[in-house]
Amino acid sequence: MTKPTIPSELRRQVSEDARARCGYCHTSARTIGEPMVIDHLVPTARGGLTVRENLWLACRRCNEFKGTLVEAADPQTGMMVPLFNPRTQSWSVHFTWSPSGTEIIGLTASGRATVIALRLNNPEIVAARTLWVQVGWHPPKE
Numbered sequence: 001m002t003k004p005t006i007p008s009e010l011r012r013q014v015s016e017d018a019r020a021r022c023g024y025c026h027t028s029a030r031t032i033g034e035p036m037v038i039d040h041l042v043p044t045a046r047g048g049l050t051v052r053e054n055l056w057l058a059c060r061r062c063n064e065f066k067g068t069l070v071e072a073a074d075p076q077t078g079m080m081v082p083l084f085n086p087r088t089q090s091w092s093v094h095f096t097w098s099p100s101g102t103e104i105i106g107l108t109a110s111g112r113a114t115v116i117a118l119r120l121n122n123p124e125i126v127a128a129r130t131l132w133v134q135v136g137w138h139p140p141k142e
Ligand SMILES: [Zn+2]
Pocket: 022, 023, 024, 025, 026, 027, 058, 059, 060, 061, 062, 063
């Protein structure tokens, strides 16, 4: 499937809205040295539109794991719940950092489901966060 072209002005607005970091794992483009991608909160495959209200930034990994998902199972209850929406919901209500600063802990059903579905604590990113913590780049203050 062909991804819709996103006009550069819209891309700039979304990047500003998202403060140039992934809406899910809060990894910043600056830390990883790779541009973020535009995430359709409701995927185009499900009828999501390419409009500011439906767009946010994500890192490539979160975006790939999210795919066309809009919901996932809460590991605590097994119930299907909506994924976290970084445009309309507050990250700190749904997630927190582990005391080591290297893992994301889901605080709500949507937070827990999103941690699992998007593999927010995959071994590679946890290894990278361990280094970022050592040099004081992580976790983000907010
Ligand atoms: Zn991410």
